Amino acid sequence: MVDRIVWIVLDSVGVGELPDAGRFGDEGSNTLVHTVQRTGIRLPHLAGLGLGRIQGVKGIEMPEQVSGIYGKCAEMSNGKDTTIGHWEMAGIHSPDPLPTYPEGFPEEVLQPFMERTGYGVLCNRPYSGTDVIRDYGAEHMETGKLIVYTSADSVFQIAAHEAVVDVETLYKVCSVAREILQGKHGVARVIARPFQGEPGKFTRTANRRDFSLDPPGPTVLDRAKEAGLDVVAIGKIEDIFNGKGITHAIHTKSNMEGVDVLLESMEWQGKGIIFANLVEFDSAWGHRNDVAGYARGLVEFDDRLPEILGKMRETDVLVINADHGCDPTTPSTDHSREYVPLLLYGHRLGKGVDLGIRSSFADIGQTLAELLGLQELPFGKSFAGLILPQSN
Incomplete structure (x- = not known):
C-alpha cells in the first residue's frame, strides 16, 4: 500500500498555544497565525493541502476542496525543544524535562x-x-x-x-x-x-x-531500519537522533538546500523514509524575532511545494508537521509551547479528511509504522484507519 514516507519538519512553525503554555511562559503564542497576520502573506499550496482548515488557524485561504489531510497535534512530553519534539513525533514520550541551566553550568x-x-x-x-x-x-x-x-x-x-x-x-x-x-x-x-x-x-x-543524546527508546526510524528499509536523514535529523535509525545522512545549511536535497532523494526508487528538517524557520528567523524573514521562508517553502508533490510516487505519503513554536512576533526569542500543524498527502490516501486535534506528536510515528507495515511502537495512537480509503 505505502512504500515510502516523505517527511518534512517545518522547524518551529507552531499553530497556537497549548493549554499548559502558561507553565512555560508562552501564553498567546501562535507562530504561524501571527506571522501571517503581521505580514499578509499567502500560502496557496499549503492551503490546498488543508492548512487553513486546521482548527484555530486563521488568515490562510480555505479552498472549497483540498487534496490533503489535515489536523494538529498536542505535545504530551514535558518540553518545547527540538529534541523532545522530534523524539515524540517518532514515537517516544518524555515525561521528565531535560535539564536546563538558567544560572549557568555548575x-x-x-x-x-x-x-x-x-x-x-x-x-x-x-x-x-x-x-x-x-x-x-x-x-x-x-x-x-x-x-x-x-x-x-x-x-x-x-x-x-x-x-x-x-x-x-x-x-x-x-x-x-x-x-x-x-x-x-x-x-x-x-x-x-x-x-x-x-x-x-x-x-x-x-x-x-x-x-545529541541517544533516544531513550525505539523510534519509527529504528523500526524501519530493522526491517531493512532505507532511512534518509536530511538537515539536522541525524544529529537529533544521534545517528540512531539512520541509514543515510545529508547535512544541509539552509531551507532551500534542504528542499533541493529532498527532491534529489525522491529520485531514489527504494522503500523507507526520507526525513527532512528545515531549520531556518527556527534558527534564522524565530529566535531572532525576524517576522519578515519568517514570512519569506514560509512563502519560499510554499513556492517549492508543487515540485515536491510533482515527484510523489503512487505509493508515497507526504507528511508535513512542526516540532514546537518560536513566535517571532512576541518579545521572547525562545521556543514556544504550541500545537503543531499536521498535513498529509498521498495518491492512495483520502482527501479532505479532518484529523482534528491529536493528543500526541507520537500519533505521527505510530501511523507511519502502520503504513509501512512495521512493528508497533510503545507510544502513540495510529490514525491510519482514518486516512486510508476503506476500499483499500
Missing part, C-alpha cells in the same frame, strides 16, 4: 570539561547566540578560551572563532562535553557554534553541529 560540569579539553571558559550563562559572540568574541580571540553558554532550552553551546579553534577541533571538544553531560546533566544537545569575522562584525558560520 563546577561539577565545567571543571572536568576544562581539564579534559585544556580550554578555559567564558560567559557560562544563558545568552543569545548572536549577542554572545558580539560581547565575548574579542576576549575569546585574545585568550583562546571557549565561549560556553546556554538558553532556555536544554543545551550546552560552545562558540569559537574558526581562526582560533578550527572546526574539527571544536567538534572534538563538543564530543568531550557530550561524554561529560550524561545522567542528571544529560542535556538534549551539545552544539558547536563556530563563527568568523572581526570584532564588531562577527557572524556565525554554517558549520554548526549538534551532539
